[in-house]
Amino acid sequence: MKNIKYDQLRAMLSLTKASLKALMRNPSAVVFNLVFPLIFILVFGFIGGSSFKIDVVFEKNSDTSNHIYKELAESNTITIIKNPDYQNVFSDLEKGRIDAVINIENSPSGQQIISLKTTKASPERGSILKMIISEIVSKQNLAFTEAKTPKTELKEIEIEGRKFKTIDFILPGQLGFSLLSAGVFGTAFIFISLRQTLVLKRFFATPVKKVYIILGESLSRLIFSIFTSIIIILLGYYIFGFTLVNGFVTLLNMLILSVIALIVFLGFGFVVSGIAKNESAVPPIANLITLPQFLLAGTFFPISNFPEWLQPVSRALPLTYLNEALRKISFEGAGIFDVWKDILIMLIWGVVIYSVAVKVFKWE
Amino acid sequence: MKENIIEVKNLVKKYNSLVAVDGISFNVRVGEVFGLLGPNGAGKTTTLEIMETLRDKTSGEVFINGLSVDENQNEIKKIIGIQLQAAGFYPNLYLNELIELFAGLYNVYTDPDELLDLVDLRDKKNSKYKELSGGQKQRFSVCTTLINEPKLIFLDEPTTGLDPQARRNLWELIKRIKAKGTTIMLTTHYMDEAEILCDRVGIIDHGNIIAIDSPDNLIDDLVRSGFERPKQVKLASLEDVFINLTGHSIRDV
Numbered sequence: 140m141k142n143i144k145y146d147q148l149r150a151m152l153s154l155t156k157a158s159l160k161a162l163m164r165n166p167s168a169v170v171f172n173l174v175f176p177l178i179f180i181l182v183f184g185f186i187g188g189s190s191f192k193i194d195v196v197f198e199k200n201s202d203t204s205n206h207i208y209k210e211l212a213e214s215n216t217i218t219i220i221k222n223p224d225y226q227n228v229f230s231d232l233e234k235g236r237i238d239a240v241i242n243i244e245n246s247p248s249g250q251q252i253i254s255l256k257t258t259k260a261s262p263e264r265g266s267i268l269k270m271i272i273s274e275i276v277s278k279q280n281l282a283f284t285e286a287k288t289p290k291t292e293l294k295e296i297e298i299e300g301r302k303f304k305t306i307d308f309i310l311p312g313q314l315g316f317s318l319l320s321a322g323v324f325g326t327a328f329i330f331i332s333l334r335q336t337l338v339l340k341r342f343f344a345t346p347v348k349k350v351y352i353i354l355g356e357s358l359s360r361l362i363f364s365i366f367t368s369i370i371i372i373l374l375g376y377y378i379f380g381f382t383l384v385n386g387f388v389t390l391l392n393m394l395i396l397s398v399i400a401l402i403v404f405l406g407f408g409f410v411v412s413g414i415a416k417n418e419s420a421v422p423p424i425a426n427l428i429t430l431p432q433f434l435l436a437g438t439f440f441p442i443s444n445f446p447e448w449l450q451p452v453s454r455a456l457p458l459t460y461l462n463e464a465l466r467k468i469s470f471e472g473a474g475i476f477d478v479w480k481d482i483l484i485m486l487i488w489g490v491v492i493y494s495v496a497v498k499v500f501k502w503e
Numbered sequence: 504m505k506e507n508i509i510e511v512k513n514l515v516k517k518y519n520s521l522v523a524v525d526g527i528s529f530n531v532r533v534g535e536v537f538g539l540l541g542p543n544g545a546g547k548t549t550t551l552e553i554m555e556t557l558r559d560k561t562s563g564e565v566f567i568n569g570l571s572v573d574e575n576q577n578e579i580k581k582i583i584g585i586q587l588q589a590a591g592f593y594p595n596l597y598l599n600e601l602i603e604l605f606a607g608l609y610n611v612y613t614d615p616d617e618l619l620d621l622v623d624l625r626d627k628k629n630s631k632y633k634e635l636s637g638g639q640k641q642r643f644s645v646c647t648t649l650i651n652e653p654k655l656i657f658l659d660e661p662t663t664g665l666d667p668q669a670r671r672n673l674w675e676l677i678k679r680i681k682a683k684g685t686t687i688m689l690t691t692h693y694m695d696e697a698e699i700l701c702d703r704v705g706i707i708d709h710g711n712i713i714a715i716d717s718p719d720n721l722i723d724d725l726v727r728s729g730f731e732r733p734k735q736v737k738l739a740s741l742e743d744v745f746i747n748l749t750g751h752s753i754r755d756v
């Protein structure tokens with residue numbers, strides 16, 4: 140009569156369903172995953188980014204032995220990219236990966252001609268750069284007042300590019316951070332509470348296998364996070380004009396990336412739930428994982444804004460790669476396979492963190 | 504004689520140097536209510552959890568319905584129902600959702616209303632577990648042991664902490680479950696409860712079973728040995744007075 144084969148998947152899905160219902164009723168989950176990111180988007184979406192770096196490439200044949208190059212190199216706001224990818228320099232410009240391309244030529248008549256190419260993808264940076272260069276040029280020309288023709292001439296070309304808005308930077312960062320905190324806080328709290336209230340033990344008294352308990356819980360976090368991600372992206376798109384270059388396809392790529400990232404981040408949550416003795420020990424440990432990434436992974440500012448000694452730290456964090464990959468997908472129209480390097484680094488983190496999780500995770 | 508649904512032989516459990524269960528043997532027969540009686544720390548929960556396949560034993564043999572706890576853990580889990588001492592339930596879910604969750608975990612189809620009727624909690628089906636009173640919580644816990652229609656249920660101190668009315672209410676529930684043919688193994692440190700509910704009891708202390716028999720026989724043996732109560736008891740106890748004054752009706756609804 141009851142000899143139907145036991146189906147672990149059915150058991151797992153019933154846990155997923157229960158967990159999702161509980162999650163929806165939990166105000167803090169909704170606040171952390173949805174309300175916080177939206178508030179940050181709102182605030183930063185209106186304030187707009189103020190401090191930034193201007194990335195500049197000098198063309199291959201450009202004269203770099205002159206005064207103007209030296210002044211630009213010394214400027215704090217300007218970063219001259221050494222050894223750029225000359226082949227793709229103009230597509231990089233169009234995408235806003237770099238802000239300007241400069242060429243300084245010495246004409247046969249002894250005149251210095253500066254060609255400045257900027258992009259609509261970063262118009263503010265372009266115009267600030269123009270101001271800086273004009274200033275250098277006019278100072279220099281002043282020194283040659285006797286000369287009939289000004290020694291240096293500035294030619295400007297602005298190439299067409301997509302308009303890069305603050306929201307295009309802020310939203311992926313907030314989405315990334317929302318996924319990180321969902322992964323770390325969400326799992327850590329629930330597993331500690333299930334362990335302490337002996338709910339897990341009661342589950343062990345049923346035929347469900349332990350791994351399916353983990354899978355069932357994780358699946359519900361994934362579904363919940365995809366749901367909140369969609370809301371964040373769509374609100375960004377319709378209200379703040381967030382750029383989804385290829386529309387639905389871009390949204391889909393962002394969601395696939397989010398799932399991969401969340402799986403990695405859940406690993407951090409399992410580690411925290413194993414280390415923390417009780418629920419009140421979760422926030423300090425979890426903050427130790429999330430806060431540095433919140434600040435250093437390019438959530439609010441491009442990591443090129445940080446002092447050079449700090450940048451390798453940023454470059455080591457998994458959230459950095461999620462944020463960058465999300466931006467490449469949403470603004471540059473990259474596909475999920477184009478960001479394989481970022482994904483690879485996240486997956487390496489995943490392998491490391493899950494091997495720690497397996498060691499420290501506690502069932503009782 | 505009826506067949507045994509539980510067979511325990513020379514069961515030993517050590518926690519490092521502490522011997523919590525020190526070589527106990529006993530059988531539980533199909534359909535009976537068997538009580539494990541003992542003070543706190545006697546080893547009741549440890550013994551129960553080994554039978555429930557939730558804890559490893561150090562040595563000895565345990566068979567549930569003929570299945571060894573060493574090899575057939577999953578088969579055993581399918582035919583037993585468990586109430587853990589002091590276990591909670593998944594947070595933020597309503598009672599009917601908790602039942603559905605367990606139905607999924609056991610791979611059975613069940614009607615939450617019907618189960619809740621059994622424990623008089625149908626009107627609480629849209630409440631959360633943490634909103635229930637002590638007695639209701641215990642009734643719900645017992646209810647969840649029945650979801651997979653088990654042959655045998657384990658109740659670990661089901662009435663500890665309940666008021667006299669709620670205890671009596673739970674006794675009635677246990678009797679109803681027994682009447683359906685389910686075997687019940689429970690632990691308690693209330694002797695009146697054991698006397699009323701249990702067909703047979705095992706008295707356990709410091710990890711040893713020091714007596715096993717029906718409550719009647721144990722009392723008769725003691726009397727036969729010449730035991731006399733120092734003071735002749737009155738025909739009623741203070742608890743009888745309390746129940747008589749406050750009534751049987753349950754207070755938590």
Ligand SMILES: Nc1ncnc2c1ncn2[C@@H]1O[C@H](COP(=O)(O)OP(=O)(O)O)[C@@H](O)[C@H]1O
Binds near residue numbers: 541544547548549550
């Ligand atoms: N997980 C454990 N680790 C170490 N000692 C334990 C553990 N569980 C129980 N004990 C000890 O084993 C003894 C029996 O405990 P337990 O079976 O819970 O007794 P009871 O249920 O009869 O009160 C006690 O001395 C208790 O402290």
Ligand SMILES: [Mg+2]
Binds near residue numbers: 547549588660
């Ligand atoms: Mg106990």
